[in-house]
Amino acid sequence: MRSVFLSLALTSLLPVIAIAAPKNIIYMIGDGMGPSYVAAYRYYQHQPDQTKVANTVFDDLLTGMASTYPDDDTLVTDSAAGATALATGVKSYNGAISVNRQHIPIGTMMQLAKRLGKTNGIVASSQVNHATPASFLAHSNSRRNMNDIADMYLDYRIDGKPVADLIIGGGSKYFARQDRNLIEGFSALGYQYTDNFLQLDSITRLPALALLSEDALPAALNSEVVNMLATLTDKALQLLSGADNGFVLMIEGSQIDWCGHDNDIACAMAEMHDFAQAIQVARAYVDANPDTLLIITADHETGGLSLGANGVYQWRTEVIRKVKATGRAIAQQLRKLENQQDISKRFTELTGLSLNKAQLHLLLTALKNEDEKIGLGQIVQFISEASLTGWTSGGHTAADVPVMAYGKNASEFNGFMDNTAIAKKLIQYIQQTQPH
Ligand SMILES: [Zn+2]
CATH class of the missing domain: 3.40.720.10 (Alkaline Phosphatase, subunit A)
Structure with a gap:
C-alpha cells in the first residue's frame, strides 16, 4: 500500500517531459x-x-x-x-x-x-x-x-x-x-x-x-x-x-x-x-x-x-520514357487531324509506338467517340500494353x-x-x- 502510494507520489514529482517540437x-x-x-x-x-x-x-x-x-x-x-x-x-x-x-x-x-x-x-x-x-x-x-x-x-x-x-x-x-x-x-x-x-x-x-x-x-x-x-x-x-x-x-x-x-x-x-x-x-x-x-x-x-502485367515478367520503362505528352494532350492533338496517316504519324511521334492496321482502326474509332474519355482510354491502353503496366x-x-x-x-x-x-x-x- 505504502509503496504504491510512494511511487505515485514520486511520479507526480517527475517533470512532464515534452517532446521537443520542430519549429x-x-x-x-x-x-x-x-x-x-x-x-x-x-x-x-x-x-x-x-x-x-x-x-x-x-x-x-x-x-x-x-x-x-x-x-x-x-x-x-x-x-x-x-x-x-x-x-x-x-x-x-x-x-x-x-x-x-x-x-x-x-x-x-x-x-x-x-x-x-x-x-x-x-x-x-x-x-x-x-x-x-x-x-x-x-x-x-x-x-x-x-x-x-x-x-x-x-x-x-x-x-x-x-x-x-x-x-x-x-x-x-x-x-x-x-x-x-x-x-x-x-x-x-x-x-x-x-x-x-x-x-x-x-x-x-x-x-x-x-x-x-x-x-x-x-x-x-x-x-x-x-x-x-x-x-x-x-x-x-x-x-x-x-x-x-x-x-x-x-x-x-x-x-x-x-x-x-x-x-x-x-x-x-x-x-x-x-x-x-x-x-x-x-x-x-x-x-x-x-x-x-x-x-x-x-x-x-x-x-x-502494377509494374508488370498479363503474366509477363517485365516492366518496360524504356517505353514510358519515350512518351512526350499526357494521354489527354495526345488525344486532343490527334482529334484535330483529319487524315489517318497524319494521325498514325503523330501518334508515333508523341508516344514512340507504331500502330499496326488493327490498332490504328481501334484508335480512329475511339477518337471519333463523342465521349472524349474513350479516345484517351485507347491511347493510354496502348502505352500500358507496350510497357506492361497494369491498372485495376x-x-x-x-x-x-x-x-x-x-x-x-x-x-x-x-x-x-x-x-x-x-x-x-x-x-x-x-x-x-x-x-x-
Ligand atoms: Zn483521386
Missing part, C-alpha cells in the same frame, strides 16, 4: 501516390547502362506506411476524407472537407498554428481550393462547393486574419468571379498578388497569393516549365523562412492522382519526378534549418497500379501509402501507422509553440 513543419502530400508509384519512379529513373538500381529521394526518406480508410461505409477513401484525416487527425466521410459525419467542423492544424502565431503556407499544382489544400484551410460538407471553399479562404479569420499567409497554385477562376472578387479582398488585407509564373519574383514578402492559372497548373509532362513544383516550393520556403514563430507549409503534388485516374503511366511518372524535385528542395531546406520536420505521404493510392481501377484503392520523414523528430514516424496518427503528432508539435 517548422513541411508537409508534402503526393495525391494518389501509392507504394507502387514510388517503386515505379525508381525504375523509371534507372538507366539501363547502370548495373545497380539507385535509390530515389523517396527511398532515402522512407520511414513507414499508413492506412487510409475513411469513416464511411467503405475502406476506399477519396481525397477529401484522406486530406481531412491528414489535416485534423480525425477520419470523416468521402467528400468531407474537415467536417465530421454530423457536419460539424473539425479544427485543422493550420487553424491551430495560426492561433498560436505560426505562419501558414499552401502550395498545390491543382486549383488551390481543391480537396487536399481545402481540408487544411476550410470546412465544407462537400468538396464540390468550390466557390464556398474559396470564400472561406478569405472569410474564415483567426485574430482578424485569414488562416493562410501564403497560397500558391492554380484556380484563379474561383477567386475572380462575377458574384465576388476574392483577389480584391485579399489585396485589401495587404496580400501581394500575381497570376503569372514568370512574375513570381514580384512576390517579395508575406502575406501573398499567387494563382498561376485559371484551373489547375499544367501537367508536368505537358508543361514548358521544368520543375515547376520545386520552383514554387523554393519560393514558398524563401518567403516563410522569416517567420518568427515557425511555419507550417503544405505542398501537394496534386496531379499524380489525376494521371492515376486516367491510367496514364507516363503522366504519373512525370508528376512523380516533379514531386521528387520539390522534395529535394525541401530536404535541402531541412539540412540548412535542422529545426524543421519534413513529412511526406499520400492520401491514398489511385488506379491499382479508374478510381482509388485501399492500399496503404508510404510515409517519409526527415529532420527533427523524423524517427517518430517509424513503422505502420494510421493516417490520423501523422496529423495527431504534427498537431501535438504545433501545440507546443511558445507564444511570441
